Amino acid sequence: MAKGQKKFRSVGTRPIRHDGIDKVTGRANYGADFALPGMLWGGVLRSPHAHARVLGIDASKALEIEGVKAVITSADLPVIEAGDGPTNFWDLSRNILARDKVLYHGHAVAAVAATTAVIAARALERVEVEYEVLPQVQDVMEAMSPDAPLLHEDMFTKGLDPKPEHPSNVARRMEIARGDLENGFAQANVVVEREFTTRSVHQGYIEPHAVVARTGEDGQVVVWCSSQGHFMVRQYCATVLGLDTSQIKVIPAEIGGGFGGKTTVYLEPLAILLSQRSGRPVKIVMSREEEFRATGPAPGSRIRAKLGARNDGTLTACEAQLYFEAGAFPGSPVMAACMTMLAPYTVENLSLVGYDVCVNKPKTAAYRAPGAPIGSFAIETLIDELAEMLGIDPVDLRLHNAAHEGSQAPYGPKFRRIGYRETLETARAHPQYRTPLERNQGRGVASGFWFNAGMQSSAAVNVNEDGTVQVVSPNPDIGGSRVSLALMAAEELGIDVERVRPVVADTETIGYSDLTGGSRVTFATGMAVVEAARKVIEQLRERAAKIWGIDVSQVEWNEGYALPGQGNGEHDPLSLAEIATSASRTGGTICGNVSLNARGAAPGFATHICDVEVDPETGRVEILRYAAVQDVGKAIHPSYVEGQMQGGVAQGIGWALNEELVYDEDGVLENPGFLDYRIPVASDLPMIDTILVEVANPTHPYGVRGVGEVPIVPPLAAVANAIYAATGVRMRDLPISPPRLVDALDGKHSG
C-alpha cells in the first residue's frame, strides 16, 4: 500500500461476487432465457444485397400462412427527426428497419411474429421484396473517391469550409491541431512516416441479442432483454416508436458480454411493434450469423502518420490522417482515435485529421475504448521505430515524453494527477522485461490511454429490518460492478460485504442512469452508492441520537456502530442491525437515494509488454508471455480489475493476430461464425500477468478510475512490435495472420 493511503476493511478485498454462483451453475437468466405464456416467435428478414433501393414489399403471402400473427416493415415506424442529442434517431430508425434503401448485406427489411419459430422462418421466405440493386462500396478510400456510389445522396461532408457543393460518403472531417507543425518537424533529427490499415472486427460477445416484449391492452409495454443499459433501451424504443417513456418498462437480464456492442437497439423496437400488432408477447433471438452480419463491428481503417523526434528522444511533431469506416450510417469513433492516440505524450506540434466515412457495411458500434486501439496501433508502432533509430530503449523513450500532471492533453484540458509514468517505471522493472529471448522470439512494448466517463447515475441503499442492506444499481453488471458497489457500501457502513446484497433494478424502480459504458459504473454509480450510504449513516446517527436522547451532532459512526461522543452519558454502542431492528419505532425505514451527474472521471493509462515466438515457415505467432501494467486508481475488487485487464488484452491480441470480418466483392460477409472469425481460445494465450498501479483519482471517494477499456488499447502495437523484434519485419496491416506474415517474411528474404 502506498504511503498515506487509508486502510480499508472491504475495499480492496476479493470476496466471491454475489451473482457468481448463479452464473457458474447456469441458474442466472440471460436475454434468451425468458419466456411468457402465449408468446410468439419473431424473425427478421434481412437484405440479400449490400446496397439496393427497396421498390416494394409485399407481405400478403406471409400473412396467409396459418400461425403468422403480424408482419412489420419500416412503413409501420413513424418517420422521426435526427434529434439534438448524441444519438441520431433518423439513422437509428433506418438501421432498425430499412426505409427506401438497404445499405448493407443483412440490413433488416421486415419482421414477422408467428406461433412457432419454424412458422416464422417460413413466413420470412414468403415476404416478397423488390430491389433495385445498386453499386456498393466497401473500402474506406474507395468510398471517398468522387465517383463512389453514394449511400446517402443528401449527405454533405461536415467540417469543411466552404461547405461542399456535392454530396459525399464522408460524413465529417475533424481536426485536432496545436503548435507549429512545420517548425516541429524542422526541429526533428529523425522523422518516420508510415501507413497502417486495420480491418473491421466484431465485439464477439458470446451472448446474442435477445428480447421478449409484451404490450398490454392499456398500451403499457414491458421489455425483457440483455443490454448495456435498460434506460437506453427504454429511451431509444420510446423515441423510435413515438411512445411516452412512461409507457415502457425495461427489465434487465444478465448480460453475457457486450464490450460496447450492446449500447444500441436492434430487436427491441421490432418486438414491441410486433407485440402491439399481435396482442401477444413476442420473443426474438438473433442467430450468431445475424450478429456478425448486422450488428456493430468496430471500424476498419487506414491511417497515414508521421512522427518526428530529436536525437535525445524528444517528440517534436506529429501529423496524421485517419480514415475510418463508419458503416452504413455516420458515427465511427475516428474523433476519439485522434484524441487518444497521442494522449500519453507531450508533443507540442500536432495535426490529427479524422474522416468519418460511410461504406456498405453494418453501422459500427462502440467497442471497448472505441477508436483508441486503432490510433494507438499507428503511434505506438512509430514510437518503436523511432526508439530503434535513435538507439533508445522504447520504455525510456516513452518516459522521456510521458504526459504528467499539468501537461496538456492533445484534446485540450490539462491532466490532473495521472499515473502514466508509474506504469512505464513499473514495466521497466518487471522481470519479463529482462527475461532472455531465444531465436525467433521478440519483445514488444506499447502504451495506451482512455478517457473514462462519468455521466448520470442513480443508486439507492436500503437498510432491511434485520440490518442487512440492499444496494440498488441502475446498471447492468458486465464486469463485476455489483460486488464492487457492495464493497463500497460495506466500507462506508462498516459492515461485512456478505451483509450487503446488490441488485440491478429495472427502469421503474430506480432513477434514470446512463448506460454501462465508458468504464464508468464503478466510478460514477459507485459515487452515487457512497453518497447514498452516507445518507444512510446520517439517518443511523439520528436514530441513535433519538434512542439515547442526545443531539445528533454528538453521535459518531465508526466501523458499523453508533457511538456517543464524550460527555453524553454512558451508552453502549448501537450496531447498524440494532438500529435497523428498532427503525419502525424511531422514524421508519432507513434508506438513501442519490442521483448525480458524476464529474471528475480520471483517465487511465497502461503499458504492456508482449513476448512472442514466430514460426518463420508458417507465420504462426505464439504469445509466450504478456504483462499488463495499468494505473487503476484504486482497485475496489482487485480480481475483477485483473479480469478486465486480461479480457482486454485477450481481445487486443485477437485483433492483432487473427480477427477480421472478411467481405467478398459483393459486400457479403464470408465468415459469420466463430469458426472463421477467430477470437483467441484459452489455449492461445499464456497467463496474462497484471500489475495494478494505484494512483488515486482525487475526485472519487476511494480514488477509482475506470479500468475496463484501457487494456484493449496497447496490445495491437505491443504484438506488432514484438513480431518485428522477432523477425525484423514491420507489420503495419492488421491482422497479422499467418498468410500475411509469411508473405512479409518471404518479401524480406527476396528483397
Next chain:
Amino acid sequence: MESVRYEAPRELSAAIELLDSVEGARVLAGGTDLLIQLRAALIQPSLLVDLKWIPELTAVSLDEEGLSLGAAVSCAELREHKQIERLFPGLYESAELIGSEQIQGRASVGGNLCNASPAADTVPALLATGARCVVAGPGGTRTLPCERFATGPGETILGRGELLVSIQIPKPAPGTADCYLRLIPRTEMDIAVVGAAVSVTLDASGSCTDARVAQGAVGPTASLVPDAAAALVGGVPDVGRLEAAARAAAGASRPIDDKRGTVRYRRKVTGVLTRRAAEIAIERARQRTR
C-alpha cells in the same frame, strides 16, 4: 426445424433397407456434422438412421491382420486403445485433434471420412496408413482404398442404400511409424488450413524402404502424393530427401484462395508440414528399429 423420423436398427441389413427405401434418409453416427447442417437448414432429411446400435459399426479389433475400426466408433473410444496409439501414432493424433473432449465422445473417424470435407483431419492420416474402406449396400459388400472414397467436397462413392461399415488398416511392417500435422491459426477449435500425414518404414540400417505421404485441405479431397513418398524411399532420409519430399508435396497440392488462406500460403505450408511430419515419423520409426 421440421419433424424428422428416427430409426435405430440393430442389424446392418435393416439399416441398408431403410436407407435404400426411404427418399431423403440420412445416417446418424456421432452427428457432429449432421446436426450442424440440420440446424443451418442445409439439409432437410426425412429419416435419420442411427448406426450406433449395429455391431459391425461399433466393433474395434486388432489382430495379426491389422486394425478393423467400425465406422461409428467415436474418437474418444479409439483413444482408449493404447495399442492403436502405439501402432498408428499419426492416426491417433489426428483423431485426438478433432474438437473438444465432449465432441470426441460423439465424433467418429468413419463419419469424418463420409462427411468428405477436404480439410478432415483423420483422412490424410488414414491414407498414410494404407487404410481400406468396407462399404455395404443393397448389392452386397465391397472394399476399396480410402483414397478413392471421397470424390469431391462433400461427395463420396456411396450409392443409394450404401453405407460405410468399417475401416481396415493393415498391420504395419516392423520399423513403421506415422505422423499427422495440421496448420491452424489458433491452437484449438479450428479447421485445418493445411494437413499433412507421413508414414515411413525403416530397415535396421535406418534406410527408408517404404513411405506414404498424404495431404489435406489443399485440394478437393485429401490425396496421396506418390512422388513425395518416392523421394523418401531408397536410402537413409537426409535433408536432401526431406526437401525433395517437401517440394513434391507442395507441387502436388491444388489449393484454393479463400478466407482461411491463400494458394501461395497453402502450397508453401504443405511443403513445410510434409517435411516436419516426415521428420517426426522417421524419428518414431528409428525408435522402433532400435
